[in-house]
């Protein structure tokens with residue numbers, strides 16, 4: 001019987017992590033034996049046969065693939081990583097860590113302390129181990145105006161998973177619309193039957209920097225965006241704010257051969273820009289923007305060849321002549337707009353001497369309702385070919401043999 005149960009689990013998790021589920025399999029086995037015994041011999045108990053009585057109710061867990069996924073980590077390996085990482089924490093990181101640990105120590109879940117790791121965007125979630133987007137994990141509606149909570153029901157796999165969750169880590173939280181948190185809050189209070197506590201009593205750690213990206217809503221005004229961001233939520237007063245002051249990317253190290261003085265000046269300068277301490281207000285738009293003078297040492301001087309100079313600076317001749325995936329993945333030119341990304345991609349592709357091929361899209365208008373007449377006259381194919389949309393390749397997609405392509 002135990003082998004049957006282990007087999008059921010083994011098809012859902014890897015060999016390495018199956019041992020961490022042995023305790024649950026054992027409890028399920030004892031539970032089922034106990035049931036059978038009560039049915040066949042109501043006067044006898046497990047103890048009469050020298051068997052232990054099941055200590056926790058694990059009913060349903062072996063069938064719940066969401067719970068199994070979150071419980072089947074290689075705990076030994078994680079313990080090692082944990083002790084290595086905790087040792088490296090700086091003072092402020094340690095304070096956050098201690099707060100989180102003391103917050104979750106009070107929770108009493110049966111199956112262990114499950115942590116769900118989510119991020120506001122798909123790309124941010126890829127950087128987190130086992131990360132998913134908050135929308136997909138919590139079934140947050142895409143249209144936030146028509147609903148009031150997430151699509152989570154009590155007696156479902158997701159409902160059971162949340163009942164066993166101690167901590168939610170939500171990265172890049174300032175990018176999420178405040179309603180995402182409010183919907184989750186309402187759903188968790190309901191699913192966990194805990195109306196009086198925010199998020200139904202689950203600890204929630206949000207990470208992010210309000211100086212980076214706020215919720216993106218096309219064509220909205222500054223005050224509309226402010227109204228959509230988390231500090232405008234009724235939940236904001238429940239959060240304890242903790243600051244991480246040290247820019248760890250700019251800590252002197254063997255791999256960054258700059259003097260520590262330069263690096264700390266640069267870190268300070270970045271913070272001062274974010275905090276609005278430096279820069280001259282734009283006369284035409286004093287509320288929205290200010291002019292910041294970039295020190296010449298950080299600038300590539302403007303010239304007809306400046307894009308090439310930037311590419312040489314970032315990648316160097318060796319990589320540009322013989323690129324490998326690992327070298328390319330360690331560097332990036334960060335672009336503020338898709339147009340700049342397209343321009344740089346085009347320039348880089350020109351450097352590659354291998355065979356090129358253009359893949360054209362097929363564009364046509366789909367009639368909508370009654371407006372079927374003369375669509376081609378109104379929207380000529382040449383016009384459709386010029387349109388570009390985020391997330392969709394351009395009409396003319398140029399690919400070359402051996403050029404790495406990153407699919408997101």
Ligand SMILES: Nc1ncnc2c1ncn2[C@@H]1O[C@H](COP(=O)(O)OP(=O)(O)OP(=O)(O)O)[C@@H](O)[C@H]1O
Nearest residue numbers: 088089090093172207208209212244247248249250
């Ligand atoms: N205590 C530490 N010791 C050594 N390296 C660290 C430490 N803390 C962070 N780092 C390194 O600093 C870099 C930035 O860390 P991390 O990505 O966690 O910062 P972040 O604030 O989330 O960044 P972002 O603003 O891009 O989201 C990473 O390479 C990380 O490994």
